[in-house]
Amino acid sequence: MWQSIGHERVQRFLQRAIARGSLGHAVLFAGPESVGKQTLAFDLTAALLCSRQPHDPCWECRDCKGIVRQQHPDFHLVQLEEGRKSIRMDQVAALQRAVSLRPYQAPQRVSLILDAHLLQPEASQRLLKTLEEPPPHNTLILTAASMHLLPQTLLSRCQVLRLTALPRRRVQTALEQRGVPQESAAFLAAASLGRLGWAITASMRPELREQEEALVQALVRTLQADRAARTALVEELLDEVSDVDRLFDLWCEWWRSYLLHQLGVQDGLDGDSSAFGSEVGFDIPLQDVSTAIKRINEAREWIRANVNVRLALETLVLHLPEAS
């Protein structure tokens, strides 16, 4: 059974490719952090090495269990080592030694490189030849946070499969199936921006959820505040926010939810998170909603262009519409 959730189209493509023998020698899963790349990469590894089922992982046989324990003789994992910022050349050299050996237990070898965008440039360069023409009976699987972070030379040697954010309702259902109460699941599904892995991690860390809720609430308080109070709110935000991009993501998601709610479009499930714009008890004209989203993205661009964070936040907060 594949453990991946929500990427059925990619999964079906992989199952068909394995069945037809048309899977590339090198497969790259690209997509945002925590969206499910690693789960799918392990699924594919097990689907290729499982001795009990032809095109799917069973997770019970010696091969599947060996992959989970990272002790399968034909499975080689390359990932960022603790305390390091990049994947080193000698890790790629070790992978190359592994792929040169004949498969020992399964019909082929599988090598998995997690976060390939973290490969040192010379390590990435060294990998090219292996990606281009791996010895027979080898499949290489890579994951990366974005295709744009990888050199074109590496991309061109891989079969690229893009994983996109999941619909909010999909994340919420998956959380509820794991026993997360509905209200929490609704909030986390919205805050996750479609990244189930993030939502699952956050569901196990109540302090993270509280922190995220406070950031969303800061927007609601801003909309209800006058100018003087807004200046004070900026000070609070500067104290509390460590990642302004995340703040802006959450605020944009709030506006999106507010807009959908005003238009009567149901994006979440019953019990949609009230923290995300569905029950705020005030009205904001629809044209102000699009201006607000535009202003948030402007502030984001300014900060990327090295404008002072305080100045960008102050300008944004003072220009957001007032609730009536």
Ligand SMILES: [Zn+2]
């Ligand atoms: Zn198996």
